[in-house]
Amino acid sequence: MKTNDPADTGEPQATAKPNPRRTVRMAPEDRKRDLVEKAANFFSEEGFEAGTRQLARQLGVTQPLIFRYFASKDDLINEVYRKVYVGQWQDGWNRTICNRGRPMGDRLHDFYRSYCPAIFNRRWMRIFFFAGLKGLDINARYLDKVRDELLLPIASEMRVELGLHCDLPITSEESELVWLMHGAVFYQGIREQIYRSVDAVDYDMALNASIDLYLQKASQVIPDAVARAEAAQVQKAVPRLGLIT
Amino acid sequence: MKTNDPADTGEPQATAKPNPRRTVRMAPEDRKRDLVEKAANFFSEEGFEAGTRQLARQLGVTQPLIFRYFASKDDLINEVYRKVYVGQWQDGWNRTICNRGRPMGDRLHDFYRSYCPAIFNRRWMRIFFFAGLKGLDINARYLDKVRDELLLPIASEMRVELGLHCDLPITSEESELVWLMHGAVFYQGIREQIYRSVDAVDYDMALNASIDLYLQKASQVIPDAVARAEAAQVQKAVPRLGLIT
């Protein structure tokens, strides 16, 4: 008959102490980092509504210990968000996009070949959607960052690539076109990590096709869109009476 | 000083009865339908982890009443799923796709112009992702249905449109290409309903571009892919020694 003692490691112990609890004492900063890291994995699988006891079990510690390192569960969750979102962002992405020494198609390829591996993993994807469904501002802020530092720069660079000199804000057509490309790529990550319907999507073809689509549609649509925007701008600048005379 | 009586409707009541509770007695089938309908709205906003008391408050009934109509909370949730998923599916979608009397591009336009309005609403989208993150089989089954009744038929019809006569299963290239188009369209729904970053995406342009992309890439890629598949099939049919001689 085997003992059910949870501390029984299988090694024969001559003097069976009543409570040989083998707690590892870690330096506070190490422990905290470890907790956030493992909590990110845990919450990404179970959702943020999962209990702190289950979390603690998975972390290999007792539940009250969590509250020594984090004032509240929400506090821990916020640190998880910060780790996942802020920790993954690479400033090189924007630089790749804005590097005018190379053609736009190459820049987009390079960018997505760095961006996709960074976020196409189960943990990032799931936390992104958990937070998104909650309507959390950290998620909205991430999307703002995607728009302001990635997608709008792409649209601006595209104007330059097309030889358009225009300082007016990006039109909705231009912006929608970038979102379309981005969405087509991003959806591959959803299929892979959220749906899990495929072992691993070959997103190289998807990448090529999405970028092709953008480059092609952009050259068709954007010159006209920009021209329309400029015409509207001129019209606005002319005083009302000018139209009548 | 105003009374705080929850039943106070504002009408002056001469004989102030101690508990004039105004409960409406509904026919069981009506009540049940009403509960499922409102629960779908509630859970789509709050997530399925939200409490039954909060739900009951929103429904305008007491919490135990829920358990008179549903054996458990999970039972109610399953009825919500069924309502949202099964209730929205339209058999006409597959028929539109398979109508060989019309060109593929038109069929795809018609299909998506019916499909998008059916699922591009906050309730459907959110419940879809809540269920997806939970890894529920009802969600996986929905995706199987999308694949088997919508996307694979599109790939098959595309072969016909391209004049290819081939009974071999759809290759991964063909399937990935349809998923790419579908994802580009679907992502517009995510932006609109999950991100809520735009008031209303003008998904007409997105639709046109996505379908164009598919038609164009398909005509480029699919004939070769099918030819390769057939060659591989022939090779497999030939006995091993045949390759050596």
Place this chain on the structure above:
DNA sequence: GTGTTTAATTATCACATGATAAACGATAGC
């Protein structure tokens, strides 16, 4: 009106949750 049916209520259960306080014991400095 009176009585019967049963939809909806109030009161309550056992259990799980986030969080706190007190006790314990692994490690570092001497």
Place this chain on the structure above:
DNA sequence: GCTATCGTTTATCATGTGATAATTAAACAC
């Protein structure tokens, strides 16, 4: 080896949860 520190534990709290039983009252038949 002894002691002080503080990382980690056990024990516990108040509250919230899904679910049940007993009670009340709205609607219908006569």
